[in-house]
Amino acid sequence: MKAPVNIEVDGQATGSVGRYPSQTPSRPIPDPTVIDRYLCIAPDVVIGLNVKFSKFVNLYGCEVGDDTKIGAFVEIQKNAKVGKRCKISSHTFICEGVTIEDEVFVGHNVTFVNDTFPRATTGTGTLQTDADWHVETTLVKRGVSIGSGATILANVVIGENALIGAGCVVTSDVPADAVMVGNPGRVLRYLKPRGTHE
Numbered sequence: 694m695k696a697p698v699n700i701e702v703d704g705q706a707t708g709s710v711g712r713y714p715s716q717t718p719s720r721p722i723p724d725p726t727v728i729d730r731y732l733c734i735a736p737d738v739v740i741g742l743n744v745k746f747s748k749f750v751n752l753y754g755c756e757v758g759d760d761t762k763i764g765a766f767v768e769i770q771k772n773a774k775v776g777k778r779c780k781i782s783s784h785t786f787i788c789e790g791v792t793i794e795d796e797v798f799v800g801h802n803v804t805f806v807n808d809t810f811p812r813a814t815t816g817t818g819t820l821q822t823d824a825d826w827h828v829e830t831t832l833v834k835r836g837v838s839i840g841s842g843a844t845i846l847a848n849v850v851i852g853e854n855a856l857i858g859a860g861c862v863v864t865s866d867v868p869a870d871a872v873m874v875g876n877p878g879r880v881l882r883y884l885k886p887r888g889t890h891e
């Protein structure tokens with residue numbers, strides 16, 4: 694069985710939590726939701742090796758790959774996946790249904806969306822539950838960079854190595870290597886493809 698995954702917050706080791714993929718937790722986690730006073734990582738989060746966290750993160754039911762850095766005030770919801778060697782900057786929200794492949798840069802205050810027509814309540818006025826709506830998905834492919842303040846609407850695929858400008862609202866698929874800016878996002882130009890190294 695693999696050793697528990699070490700948690701490092703702002704460069705300081707604070708303990709261990711969660712499980713590496715396919716690892717069954719070997720022991721109960723003392724406090725299942727609070728690992729560090731300012732770090733909320735639920736026990737069902739699958740964390741890779743050498744993942745680094747800033748303070749005030751909130752993660753539940755998600756996966757984070759090896760060597761990824763998660764900034765302060767980041768929330769990652771259940772069934773979201775973040776790949777290896779990613780940088781997720783502070784104040785970003787990654788919702789259920791979002792898959793981020795390896796080596797993706799996500800700037801500050803980036804928002805993903807998984808419900809195109811959100812409602813608080815059902816037609817009869819009761820609060821909606823998970824049964825009352827369905828999760829829409831988003832795929833961010835390898836090597837993408839997303840500028841600060843961007844909003845990524847649901848049902849889009851951002852192609853490999855694309856660059857999303859600061860403040861862009863992405864409403865449709867982004868071709869590989871494209872630079873997209875504006876609201877609604879439009880292709881500004883194309884970058885040279887980056888080398889593959891794996």
Ligand SMILES: CC(C)(COP(=O)(O)OP(=O)(O)OC[C@H]1O[C@@H](n2cnc3c(N)ncnc32)[C@H](O)[C@@H]1OP(=O)(O)O)[C@@H](O)C(=O)NCCC(=O)NCCS
Nearest residue numbers: 800801839840841856857858859860861872873874875881
């Ligand atoms: C998108 C981006 C890469 C474009 O950089 P660039 O290729 O050097 O583009 P330029 O500065 O030459 O601008 C080209 C045109 O696009 C416009 N433009 C540039 N960035 C834009 C943006 N984010 N949103 C809207 N328009 C933008 C410029 O105004 C210019 O328009 P014009 O031709 O009508 O004058 C860059 O502006 C950007 O937003 N990078 C993201 C930075 C970021 O958020 N980093 C996060 C961590 S700090």
